[in-house]
Amino acid sequence: MSVEEFEQFVWPHLSKGRRGPARKLSAHTIFNYILKALYLGCQWKELPIGKDRHGRPRSITRASIDAFRRWEADGCFDAIFESSVSRLHCDDRLDTRIIHGDGTTSAAKKGGDNLGFSGHKKVKGCKAVALCDRNCNVIAPFVSAPGNRNESPLLREALARLTRIARAVGLELRGTVVSLDGVYDCRRNRKAIFNRGMVPNINANSRGRKAQKRGRKALFDPAIFKERFRTIERVFAWEDKFRRLLLRFERISQLHYALKTLAYTMINLRHYCHS
Template identity: 30%
Template sequence: MEKSPWIVSDALWDRLEPLLPQRERRFRYPGRKPLPDRDVLCGILYVLHTGIQWEYLPRELGFGSGMTCWRRLRDWNKAGVWLRLHEVLLAELNAASRLDWSRCVVDSPRQSVKRGHHTGPSPVDRGRPGSKHHLITDGHGTPLAVLLTGGNRNDVTQLLPLLDAIPPVRGRVGRPRRTPDSLFADRGYDHDLYRDQVRVRGIVPAIGRRGTRHGTGLGTYRWVIERTFAWLHGFRRLRIRWERRADIHEAFLKLACCLITIRRLSSVCYPL
């Protein structure tokens, strides 16, 4: 029988548990014993996978209340847990020579949104409010960094922040690496000023130009990020942004990138 996707695997928990912040123990007024972090994480994954509202989280499954899961997600994101977990997973992939540093790929499709911060009127969809998920992956489609902005932000404005958001990836002899050899992007990133900035970072830009015919061959390398976005938006909570607070939606984004990364790790390195 296939295991439910919101059940926390031992492989994920062994890497995550050391990164979780420790709660101070209260001796005089201890109150109720807090729900175990692993059970709460199952509740967070349940919301991420199913898209259910927090208040409707089924407590009979042992996840605790939706508010408990929401608070832990907020606190863990504020403590940088997801970023550190992502660095750990990338380091393991790098140690196994499973990161393709010869190129990286960027893209940023618009996402519909109901409300919240980091939203804006879309210039291509009759001014409807929206957000954008800006993603950069390695040559195999493994997420390296993700950003959230309003739907009215031009794609190219987030190109350099995406490159700067790549964490220092350890796992190999020498200094940690955070710079790929080349960068592939579609025509939405066509700007000579940004090409020069990419070259200054020691990266060769391969960016489509506006006004040219299709069939440049960039799609041969860019298809991996389209597949990664399909994986990312396979989590129902990320298809439509329901969170008013940007930090909560960003927490789901970072957690989803960690889950995609550990899937790649398990498929090529270690069994879960």
């Protein structure tokens, strides 16, 4: 990320230290090191580093890692993500006529907190539920949970965060169609979508009912459901290019989720950052 892009999208939302000695590395350099670790998936000490003005190789000091942890604790990455959604909305790049949602699982072979064994994936890790628009822009902060949790209850938490960020950026979601697969087919999820003025388009799951439901059939448009393979599934495919997220190496879940939030932010900023 160039200096101009950093000052425009990132710097206003980072917490600045008021005490102590000045950092040897600028905030722009530290942030680019974090992005490099996110893309390459290597350890901090193995990052390919440049040289300073004297021709000596730079060193990734403890202060750089502490800056990343401080920004995570201060909620800076969440603020950067919300700013990217607001910028997309102001530039009329969001198409929220249809919102697609789905979950993804990250394997954690090194252990850590907030983990669980998923019998469907045959892996121990954590999962997240995200929502995106028709242009593959992530518009809501994802909801995380251990791998053994069912994804269906997580949708109601994701809808609450979607409503909050839509209210913050001035996004109108009345009449928006929410397209989901059969995992989220339940009465409480449909009611939660209806109560927010949106229309559910959920593929019916026959295993969720013991008998045929009486009355009018629920709305389901196969053409809308087919779009998810070039929207939310494409977003998860773009997420895989961040090699740090293919396997979860962070034992502290908040650090892993901060990197995932940063990855979704970079997906949203692809319209503006081309360096």
